[in-house]
Amino acid sequence: MSLRKYLVLAAIVLFGPCGDVCLSYAMRQAGPIRAGDFGQLIGFVFTPWVALGILLLIGFFASYMAALSWADLTYVLPATSLGYVILALMARFLLHEQVTVTRWAGIILVSLGVAVVTRGPSLTKAVEEGQEGD
């Protein structure tokens, strides 16, 4: 795999959790939302942290789709699950949430899964149109 493809996988791993953390931070600052108040919800979209979170999640989805255009689903999903680990670490160090021993065990298992899948090829069959390149 080329450096560019690794950068796309890194973008998936980073953009997803960063987007989630932005949304989580924004909603914590906002406090509880009144049920059914769509005006309030739409208003949130234009606040800086929510807007940034949405932009990051759009970046995540675009990178995810790009990766699926040249790699197997069973490669992309485990390889990018490192995002769960990043999210747990960001929750611990940026949002000051508690990361229990169970969660650290989870982080180790996910990391092992990533290590196992990234040792193999990213694409195992011919694509219907287009081809694997660079």
Place this chain on the structure above:
Amino acid sequence: MAALHTWLAIAMVVVSSTAGDVLTARAMKQVGHVGQLWRSRGLWAVLKAVIGNVYFAVGIACMAVSFFSLLVALSWADVSLVGPAAASLTFIANAFAAKLYLKENVDRNRWAAALLVACGVALLAV
């Protein structure tokens, strides 16, 4: 033990989420390498090819069903059950669906990776 209807909602999340993943994966394989397409024909051609693909549209619809099923499941049971159960079972279901529907070569390493990640995600979400 959670009630039967909670597990049915979780199953709905897993099935629709897996369908969304494999359909969008199939769509992107049909579109081809987006980097090459972007360089040769521009961003507009990429967007047109992706958004105009039927599998992509149905995949996104499945993802929407999955999202609303998740909301229903969360209204019936705790997030500490629904979150890990749905996320980890989806990893396993995706490996089966990719093998059967996308005809991917899911070898021993990929099964092991799917199982390790599924268990890891279950522990992270507890």
